Amino acid sequence: MIVTKHNAPLKQLHTFRLPGVARVVYYLRDKHDCASLPTNNYLVIGHGSNTIFTSDFERPLVRVELRGIEMTESSEHWLLKVAAGEPWHEFVTYCLDSGYFGLENLALIPGTVGAAPVQNIGAYGSEVADFISSVEAWDREQHCFVQLEHDDCQFAYRDSIFKKNPQRWLITAVYFRIPKRWCANNQYAELSDLVEPTAAQIYQRVISVRQNKLPDPDLVANAGSFFKNPTVSAQHYQQLVSLYPELRGYANADGSFKLAAGWLIDKRGWKGKQIGSIAVHQRQALVLINSGNGCSADLLALATAIKNDIQQSFAITLEVEVRLFDDQSLIQL
Ligand code: EPU
Secondary structure: OOEEEEEEEHHHOOOOOOOOEEEEEEEEOOHHHHHHOOOOOOEEEOOOOOEEEOOOEOOOEEEEOOOOEEEEEOOOEEEEEEEOOOEHHHHHHHHHHHOOOOOHHHOOOOOEOOOOOOOOOEEOOEEHHHHEEEEEEEEOOOOEEEEEEHHHHOOEOOEOHHHHOOOOEEEEEEEEEEEOOOOOOOOOHHHOOOOOOOHHHHHHHHHHHHHHHOOOOOOOEEEEEOEOOOEEOHHHHHHHHHHOOOOOEEEOOOOOEEEOHHHHHHHOOOOOOEEOOEEEOOOOOOEEEEOOOOOHHHHHHHHHHHHHHHHHHHOOOOOEOOEEEOOOOEOOO
């Protein structure tokens, strides 16, 4: 049976906690109910930790609350089928406790397992795509369940086929393929002083780095990184390095460079700046926070001011990383 709520407070449905109401929310607790949702014009959400609603939301929401983990194995891999509504961090912890090592770099990321492939969550040198073998989804056009193989998912930095086509699929489960032969991934700066670490040590370090730098969405309303890290050409990168020798950049395989947007925003002095109750986080300039009674006008004003400043100062166009919605659909700044 599908649980339905009318005029539900949006504050309870997204971790940035702007005010407003969702006209109707369907809570999906049995995947077979996908076929009987009363409309097809819905937006799918998990815990709402990468989604910001800037006004009342008029379209129906489907909040995925499917639970369950099934494990099988082959000689070389742990094979897990995980329902989309499982909380991501609980799943990472379950894997660590069970001896399925590999996901520890992705500890403490907010959100659900079903949301993880949508934006291909990544942190501290790992991306979830590296561990996904396929994704089970309800095809909203064909009205049937489908299984998209890893290569069908078009995974890229904070991107996937699901992010590009938000109306097409409702993810119901994710299949993980975790190699039994584990190798520590401690290349990332904050992990690199760990000598021959165990998976548990990486897990603990990632948790403590995140707790130090990033606000806990249960305590301070936020949606993680607000902007994506931008890519610039080699020439543009060299120009910037000659002006700012301490610039943080990483070479991509195609010769371009990925820059740390947090560094750029920080360099321009935005840390701690605020408009109304919306502020740039004190310890990580890529994260915007809502200190309590923030409104969408202040959020949009602050984010636009940052974007314009980065454009003028570095000739770099920042792209929004969170999913930002008005009353109907995705918006860009
Ligand atoms: N930096 C600054 N000032 C700041 C923020 C960052 O100088 O205010 C510098 C850092 O010192 C570092 C570099 O910029 O040298 C990169 O910073 P950090 O390692 O914190 O990572 P990030 O690029 O800011 C990305 C992800 C995070 C993820 C971290 C760790 C994106 C958009 N964000 O942030 O993901 O946790 O790497 O791997 O790719 C999220 O998506 O919500 C998120 C938090």
